[in-house]
Amino acid sequence: MSSEDVPGAQQAALAQVEEIEAQLGEKPLAVAATSGVKRSGLATFLWAAPATLWLCVFLLAPVVMIVLVSLWTRDTNGFKAWSWTLDNYRTFWNSEVFRTALQRTFQRAVFVCLLSLVIGYPIAYFLAQIKSLRTQIALFILVLAPFWTAYLIRVIAWSPVLGQNGAINYVAGKLGFGPFDFLLYSDFAVNLTLVQLYVLFMVTPVFFQLAAIDSSAVEAAKDLGASPYKVFREVILPLSLPGIMIGFIFIFVLVMGDFATVRVIGGSTVDSVGNEVNVYYNNVDLPTAAAGASVLVVAMMVGVIILLKFAKIRDSVSVVAPAKERHRTLDAIGKWLLTGLLAVLGLYTLYSSWRTLLELALGIAVVTAVLAGLYVILGRKLQRVLGVFFCGFLVLMYGPTLLMTLLSFQGSRGLTAFPTSGIFSTYWYDILINDSTQQALRDAIVVSLKLSALVCIITAVLSLMLGMAFRERFRGSTAIFYLVLLSLMTPGLLLSLGTTLLTSYLGRDVSLYTTALGVQVVWALPFGFLVMLTVFNRYDARAEEAARDLGASAIRTFREVTLPIVWVGVFGAALFGFTLAWNEFERTYLVTGPVSTLPTELYNVMTASVFQPYIFALGVLTTLFSFVLIALFLVVSGLAVRRARAKAIVQDDDAETMSMSMAPAPTAGD
C-alpha cells in the first residue's frame, strides 16, 4: 500500500467511523467504570453496619437527646422525660447573660473565620505552589503537626506569651511600653488562640482544592492574555471557593461550640455559649442546659445543609451520588439568599461590637501590610513573600510551644512568667514524675494510655470495615458519608452533654470504657475513614478479581490480597485513633465518670488553681510523645512506599529488557 492510497483509505475509515458512532453515541466523560468482584448487598451491609451503628449511638442519639431534653420539664433528678414544655427556651431567651454570650460567641466565630481565611489562604497557596512533592508533603505535615498535640496544651502555652508577666509584655517593657493587661484574659487573647487552633481547618481544604487545579488551565489562561491578577481572580479563586466554604463551615461551627479555650484563656471575663451551658449543667438544670446547647445544634444543622447543597464536596468524592443538576435557578436563588442572610447577620453582630470589628480590621490590615511590605522588599517574587509569611505562620503555630519548652526547664523558683528564672534545670520534670502531689496527673496519664490504646484498635477496625463498604456506591452511602462528616463538625460539648443526657435517660452511668470510649471513637473515625478512602482510591480491585479467578475464597482473598495492600492505611487509622483520643478533651469532658483522662485532669488543674511550671513539663512530654507517634507513622509508610517503588522499578526494567529484543518498529496507533 503506497502513500498515494492514504486519502482513499482515510475516507473509507471515516465512513466506517461515522456508522459506528451513530450506533454508539458519544459518551460523557463522567461515566466511571467500576471494577472488582461484585459484592452482595449483605456483604456491604455487614461491612458498613458496625461503624454506622456506633455513630448512631454515640453521635446521632446524643444530639437528638439534646433537642428532646430541651423540650422536657425540669425535675429534681434532672429532667422528666416525655413531659413537654417550652419553658427552658423561655428561660434562656429571657436571660440577658445568655443572650450576650450568644452574641459574643457568634461574633467570635465570624471573627475567627475571617481571620483564618486571611491567614490561612496565603499559607495554602504557598503550599500548593511548591514544585517538589516531597517538600510539599513535608511542609504540609509541619503545618498539620500541632493538631496532634493536646489541644489544651496549646491553649496553655499561650499564657506565658500573653500574660501580664509574659513574653510580649517583657519585650514591650524593655521598649518602654505597657504592660498590656488586655492581652491575656481578654477577647483578643481568646480570638488569637482560636485562630491558631482552627486555622488548620481552613488551610487543609483550600490546599487540597488549589492542588487539584489543573496547572495547564492556568497556563491556558496566561496564553489567552490573562495577567497574574486576572488568572487569580478568574481561575484560581473560583476554583478554590469550595475549599473556603468548607473551611468557613467547620471553623464557624467548632468555634461556636468551643468553651475550654475561652475558659482557660479568657478566664471569667469572657463568656461563651458553651460556658453558659456548663453553668446550667453544674446546677443540675439539665433541660435549660440542653436548650442552650440546641442553639449549637441549629448552627451545626445549618452548616451541614450548606455543605450538602453548595460546597461541591459530592463532586470530589466519587462514592457519593453526584448532586443533581436540576433546578439550577432555584439553587442559585437559594445560595444567594442564604449567603445574604449570613452576611447580614455577621455584619450586624460585628457592628454591634465595634471593638471586635476594630480588632478584625486591625488584624486584616496587619496581615495585608506585612504581605505588601514583603512583596516590595523581596522584589515582587510572590513565592518568596509567601515563604516569609509561612515562616511567620510557623512562629505563630510553634512559638508558644517552644516558649513553653523553654520555661519547663526553669529552676525551682520559676514561675509561669517570663523571663525564665534560674538556670537550666529539670526541677519541674522531677516534680512531675516523682512528687506525690502530682499523683493525680500520673494516674490520669495511665488512664489515657489505656483508653487511647482501645480507641486506637477500634478505630482501625471500624475504619477498615467502613472503607471496604465504601469501595462502591451503595444505597445509603451518601447518608452514611454525611453522618461521618457530621462527626467532624459536631462541637465536642454537644457530644459530651448529649451522652450524659442519654445515659441519664436510660438510667445508667457514664463510665470510661463505655461512654468515653464511645465518643472518642466517634471523633477519630472520620479521620481513619478518610485515610482508608484515600488508600482504597489508589487500590486496583482487579487484583482481587484475579485472586478469585484463581480459586481463592472471599475470606482468603481478603486476607492474602486486600489486607497486605491496605495495611498502611489501617496503621494510619490506628495512629489517628490513638493520638486523637490521647489529646481529646471536649467530648470526653462529662462522660468519663469518676476517673480522669489526662486532658480532663489538666483542665481541672488549669481552672482550679494557679498552675505551676510542671504543667509546662507535662506539655513538653505529651507533645514529644505525639510527635514521636507521627514520626513513627511517616517512617513506616515511607518505608512501605519505597519498597513498593523499588519493586515497580525492577518490574519496569524487566519489561524494558524484554521489549528491546522484539521488533523495533512501533506499530500505528500506540
Place this chain on the structure above:
Amino acid sequence: MSTPSAAPEVTAPASGDGSGLVLKDVYRVFPGNITAVENANLHVENGEYVTLLGPSGCGKTTTLRMIGGHDEPSSGTISLDGQVLNGVEPSKRPVTTVFQHFALFPHRSVLQNVAFGLKMRGIDKAEREKTAGDAIDMVGLGTMKQRKPRELSSGQQQRVALARVLVTRPKAILLDEPFGDLDRLLQLRMRVELRALQRDLGITFIHVTHNQEEALSMSDRIVVMNDGLIQQTGTPTELARFPKNVFVARFMGDNNTVRGPIESVDGDTITIRGPHVAARVKGTGTVGDEAAMTVRASTVEVVQGAPAVSEPNTALARLNFAEYLGDSVKLHLEVAGEPFTAKVAETRYAEMRDIESGDVTVRWNVEDGHVLEL
C-alpha cells in the same frame, strides 16, 4: 518512474523574506546538564501544517512550549514573521496553545471558556459572546454553549479547546498531542476534521505527536526528533520513502534496515553484509566501512519455498505470523533470527495463512532500497 539513488536534500522552503516561524540554533538545557533540545533549526511557512514527531522524551513538547512561550530557550532565537519571540510572555505572542488534556476551565460554561481570551482583551460582553458563539457554531457545538466541561465528551471538549484558541485569531496554533485522550475511532475522525479546519483557516498549525501514522496523514511537513535532535525534516512522502537514518527508518515503521560492513563495491552499487542478509543498494563507499540501508516492507516480494540462488537482496525467511490488516496483509518474518517485515496484497491472505511457520523467500530490487546515513 525511476527512483533517485539517494534521498533528495531537504531544505527549508524557498522564501527568504523572513516570514513564517523560524527557530535558529535553539538549545534547551535543564539544570543538571540535561539537554532536552539541541541545535534545533526549523523554518515553518505561514499556513503550513507541521508535525513534530518522535518518541517520549525526544524534545518535541519542549520545543512546542518554547514556541508558545511557556518555556524559554537556553540559547538561540525563535521568531515569527521577523519578530523575535524570546522573552515575550505567552499572552503577548501571536501563537496560542491547545493543551494535551484540553485545560478547559471547569467552573465556566463552554461559552465562557471560549470567550475568555476576548474577556482578557477587554471586549464587552455582548460582542465577545457573539464572537465566541460563532466560533462554537463553527466547531459544531452550537447547542452546548451553556454546558460545563465535565458534561461533554472528550471529542467535544477538544473542540471547545480549539474554539477557545481560534477566537483569539492567532498567527499559529500549537497543539500538544491533541488526540491523546480520544479513543481510536474519534482520533481518525478528528484527523480529517482538524486538517480541514486548518485548510479553511489558512493558519499555521504545529502539532506534536508520537504517532507516525497520524503525522503522515495530516502534515504538510514532518519534523522527526530523537534525543533532543532533529533527525529529519521533510514531507510525508519523503519521510516514508527516503528516511535519512536508521532511527527515522525504524520510527516511521514498515522498514527493514540492514547494517554492517561493506562487502563489495560494484560500479554505483555497494553490497552491505548485514547480520541476516546481504543487501545491494545504490551508493558509494569503501570495502570494510560500516554502512546501512533500508527497504520498505511494501516493496519486498514474498514467494513460497526456499530461495533458488544465494544472492544479495534475497534470503530465506520463516513466516511467523500473517497479520490481516483489512486492506493488506503484513507479514512478520524472521531472517536468520532477525525480524523482517513485508506487506502483500489482501488477496493473498489465505495463501499466507497456509504458509505460517513455514519457509518463504523474500527478495527485493536494488532500486527499492536506499542508503542511510550513520
